Amino acid sequence: AQSVSQHNHHVILSEAASLELGCNYSYGGTVNLFWYVQYPGQHLQLLLKYFSGDPLVKGIKGFEAEFIKSKFSFNLRKPSVQWSDTAEYFCAPYSGTYKYIFGTGTRLKVLA
Amino acid sequence: EAGVTQSPTHLIKTRGQQATLRCSPISGHTSVYWYQQALGLGLQFLLWYDEGEERNRGNFPPRFSGRQFPNYSSELNVNALELEDSALYLCASSLYSGIDEKLFFGSGTQLSVL
Numbered sequence: 001a002q003s004v005s006q007h008n009h010h011v012i013l014s015e016a017a018s019l020e021l022g023c024n025y026s027y028g029g030t031v032n033l034f035w036y037v038q039y040p041g042q043h044l045q046l047l048l049k050y051f052s053g054d055p056l057v058k059g060i061k062g063f064e065a066e067f068i069k070s071k072f073s074f075n076l077r078k079p080s081v082q083w084s085d086t087a088e089y090f091c092a093p094y095s096g097t098y099k100y101i102f103g104t105g106t107r108l109k110v111l112a
Numbered sequence: 113e114a115g116v117t118q119s120p121t122h123l124i125k126t127r128g129q130q131a132t133l134r135c136s137p138i139s140g141h142t143s144v145y146w147y148q149q150a151l152g153l154g155l156q157f158l159l160w161y162d163e164g165e166e167r168n169r170g171n172f173p174p175r176f177s178g179r180q181f182p183n184y185s186s187e188l189n190v191n192a193l194e195l196e197d198s199a200l201y202l203c204a205s206s207l208y209s210g211i212d213e214k215l216f217f218g219s220g221t222q223l224s225v226l
Contacts, residue, residue: 009152036215043115043116043216043217043219044202044204045217046214046215049214090154090155094213100157100215101157102154102155102156102157103154104153104154105154
């Protein structure tokens, strides 16, 4: 069955630390990959997406993600986090069958 | 422009009862998705409706059902409620235009089953 794994469930960082959140998916073929973010008290919203082309994609608020096809991974990165990045992050590979399969999410807390 | 709206915000039911949750997509969006967000389990795909038809459903029992109305709004029904149905139910909508389907989420309905 198609699945997605987010390895880190809770991450705590200090401001200015670097962030990398892992995401692995289980299926091959053409994939479209998304990261969504849910800030406290807000709706889930799109952070960035990858369809094709340059495997390094940039999203809002300084986030980027790298698609590594050979590793079935789409990790999210940010060189220097801010307190306002405190949120829950979801990886969501696109599946032609189920549309979006969301990971279990990673709760990031950034300490000021 | 109004976003995806869900009602009610909170719903408290007892075991065995039925719950009805409602979702209004963004104007012009024809696809509606339902997800269950239970603690520690991420978003579990429930149902996908497009143009009034159920396109696919996730791995949930048949007591989870729904429909999409001609105005593209949608309803999720959960029959014979069980304690483990307690969760946040999220609705999302998108323009069904192929693979570039950015989802827009509502704020959810928190269902509590006592």
